[in-house]
Amino acid sequence: xxxxxxxxxxxxxxxxxxxxxxxxxxxxxxxxxxxxxxxxxxxxxxxxxxxxxxxxxxxxxxxxxxxxxxxxxxxxxxxxxxxxxxxxxxxxxxxxxxxxxxxxxxxxxxxxxxxxxxxxxxxxxxxxxxxxxxxxxxxxxxxxxxxxxxxxxxxxxxxxxxxxxxxxxxxxxxxxxxxxxxxxxxxxxxxxxxxxxxxxxxxxxxxxxxxxxxxxxxxxxxxxxxxxxxxxxxxxxxxxxxxxxxxxxxxxxxxxxxxxxxxxxxxxxxxxxxxxxxxxxxxxxxxxxxxxxxxxxxxxxxxxxxxxxxxxxx
Amino acid sequence: xxxxxxxxxxxxxxxxxxxxxxxxxxxxxxxxxxxxxxxxxxxxxxxxxxxxxxxxxxxxxxxxxxxxxxxxxxxxxxxxxxxxxxxxxxxxxxxxxxxxxxxxxxxxxxxxxxxxxxxxxxxxxxxxxxxxxxxxxxxxxxxxxxxxxxxxxxxxxxxxxxxxxxxxxxxxxxxxxxxxxxxxxxxxxxxxxxxxxxxxxxxxxxxxxxxxxxxxxxxxxxxxxxxxxxxxxxxxxxxxxxxxxxxxxxxxxxxxxxxxxxxxxxxxxxxxxxxxxxxxxxxxxxxxx
Numbered sequence: 001x002x003x004x005x006x007x008x009x010x011x012x013x014x015x016x017x018x019x020x021x022x023x024x025x026x027x028x029x030x031x032x033x034x035x036x037x038x039x040x041x042x043x044x045x046x047x048x049x050x051x052x053x054x055x056x057x058x059x060x061x062x063x064x065x066x067x068x069x070x071x072x073x074x075x076x077x078x079x080x081x082x083x084x085x086x087x088x089x090x091x092x093x094x095x096x097x098x099x100x101x102x103x104x105x106x107x108x109x110x111x112x113x114x115x116x117x118x119x120x121x122x123x124x125x126x127x128x129x130x131x132x133x134x135x136x137x138x139x140x141x142x143x144x145x146x147x148x149x150x151x152x153x154x155x156x157x158x159x160x161x162x163x164x165x166x167x168x169x170x171x172x173x174x175x176x177x178x179x180x181x182x183x184x185x186x187x188x189x190x191x192x193x194x195x196x197x198x199x200x201x202x203x204x205x206x207x208x209x210x211x212x213x214x215x216x217x218x219x220x221x222x223x224x225x226x227x228x229x230x231x232x233x234x235x236x237x238x239x240x241x242x243x244x245x246x247x248x249x250x251x252x253x254x255x256x257x258x259x260x261x262x263x264x265x266x267x268x269x270x271x272x273x274x275x276x277x278x279x280x281x282x283x284x285x286x287x288x289x290x291x292x293x294x295x296x297x298x299x300x301x302x303x304x305x306x307x308x309x310x311x312x313x314x
Numbered sequence: 315x316x317x318x319x320x321x322x323x324x325x326x327x328x329x330x331x332x333x334x335x336x337x338x339x340x341x342x343x344x345x346x347x348x349x350x351x352x353x354x355x356x357x358x359x360x361x362x363x364x365x366x367x368x369x370x371x372x373x374x375x376x377x378x379x380x381x382x383x384x385x386x387x388x389x390x391x392x393x394x395x396x397x398x399x400x401x402x403x404x405x406x407x408x409x410x411x412x413x414x415x416x417x418x419x420x421x422x423x424x425x426x427x428x429x430x431x432x433x434x435x436x437x438x439x440x441x442x443x444x445x446x447x448x449x450x451x452x453x454x455x456x457x458x459x460x461x462x463x464x465x466x467x468x469x470x471x472x473x474x475x476x477x478x479x480x481x482x483x484x485x486x487x488x489x490x491x492x493x494x495x496x497x498x499x500x501x502x503x504x505x506x507x508x509x510x511x512x513x514x515x516x517x518x519x520x521x522x523x524x525x526x527x528x529x530x531x532x533x534x535x536x537x538x539x540x541x542x543x544x545x546x547x548x549x550x551x552x553x554x555x556x557x558x559x560x561x562x563x564x565x566x567x568x569x570x571x572x573x574x575x576x577x578x579x580x581x582x583x584x585x586x587x588x589x590x591x592x593x594x595x596x597x598x599x600x601x602x603x
């Protein structure tokens with residue numbers, strides 16, 4: 001007999017709840033519509049990776065592609081340009097990781113040793129600056145600073161009696177310049193997270209280490225680095241998770257006809273062959289491949305993080 | 315004695331590294347600034363390093379007299395202001411309800427939002443959707459499709475969640491509804507995170523390039539970065555600049571530099587003032603994913 005009463009009570013409280021909080025749902029409605037329209041409805045279009053794209057037919061009417069719908073994946077993996085851009089994506093991301101990941105950690109350790117407060121602040125402000133510049137602006141700066149005949153750097157190089165260096169006009173040099181500019185753009189900004197991790201280290205540890213006669217370098221090695229170990233691991237894993245992700249602006253703005261073999265990445269491939277070349281089915285297939293591999297990498301990275309006793313990212 | 319001497323050497327080394335960093339960051343900007351004020355002859359003879367040679371304002375005069383460029387500047391400024399305001403409103407509408415523990419369906423909403431961070435449909439499906447709903451080549455395509463960043467929303471949500479819940483509860487006791495609480499308690503306290511997100515969104519729109527490249531073919535709607543890209547990558551400046559509207563060919567080198575300055579200076583003026591806020595924002599984001 002008690003059941004109907006409690007049911008009515010529940011309904012009453014639910015009613016009260018919605019009477020009180022309906023405005024929260026009203027607020028959420030707009031962002032939810034945004035996500036549905038701009039993030040979820042595009043997912044319906046993924047099916048054109050498995051279909052023969054047609055301008056005049058609706059999504060559902062397009063015929064399935066050959067080879068059980070896998071035709072465009074097969075096409076992509078037989079496409080030289082795609083294979084190049086896949087290789088370049090992985091190569092550039094790995095180089096970014098190897099060079100660009102340790103750089104801000106080292107800089108954070110150095111900045112942490114800086115005792116002059118004002119100088120430290122000024123240094124940090126200036127070091128954050130490149131993060132706020134677009135890759136178009138950075139490419140504009142680089143094209144002028146590294147220009148083969150009139151550029152600032154090559155003037156110096158010539159002054160030293162050497163041949164001018166084709167920083168952005170020859171594949172190997174281009175890759176090095178690409179990686180260098182990535183470090184230049186992100187090193188300052190990426191110190192923020194490590195510096196804040198350093199401030200969380202217990203100062204007594206430094207005192208104890210000093211008491212034991214540890215010098216500056218040994219304190220860095222035995223106190224600071226272990227103190228930010230978990231931050232380093234989490235950041236590294238996040239980076240690993242994005243190894244097949246590809247930026248668009250950076251390779252697109254820095255690239256040119258002379259270095260296409262190393263500068264084209266998956267994102268620029270999709271732009272050139274999809275939006276410019278109208279091969280929608282193949283480029284959607286490529287994008288799907290990239291998204292799926294990306295999710296797998298992230299999940300594996302998350303597992304790894306948890307295995308090493310760190311908080312995961314998913 | 316020995317330790318103090320080695321620590322002095324250490325200090326000197328640390329300062330030295332910082333000075334190198336400062337030089338590396340500032341040199342390119344100073345060089346471009348110097349080029350923008352120099353004569354073309356000096357540029358061609360590569361005499362310009364960090365100080366203008368034959369100081370003049372011709373390049374700036376040309377850029378300012380060129381209707382296309384100034385219009386793109388104003389257009390991008392307008393897009394940036396409108397886009398940032400819209401983004402802040404939508405981000406708040408998303409973050410605030412999700413801070414209510416009791417909100418029924420909160421887990422579900424969170425899940426469908428976070429999922430879009432890890433898996434996205436891709437460029438072409440998004441392009442085709444925008445085409446089908448008639449967004450291509452319209453100003454709206456530069457404002458709406460990327461107006462809400464999940465990352466920024468999480469920043470705001472964690473900031474709001476850290477505010478003491480007792481304030482909200484006592485306001486609710488007094489009969490204030492959620493909107494009232496948001497307006498008179500949360501928003502005033504959220505100024506730091508709003509300033510941070512305003513900076514992130516505004517820089518994102520001011521620097522935005524690829525959406526315009528892919529979705530906009532109408533020249534009047536080109537934002538500054540797209541115009542700048544066409545200008546700086548022109549291999550033979552003379553061909554393109556004359557094709558773009560005709561100018562004295564000799565001016566092009568300093569013109570590029572002046573154009574870069576126009577796109578850069580607004581950012582240089584704004585970001586240092588917000589340093590205190592964005593540092594807090596950047597660390598919050600990385601710690602609380």
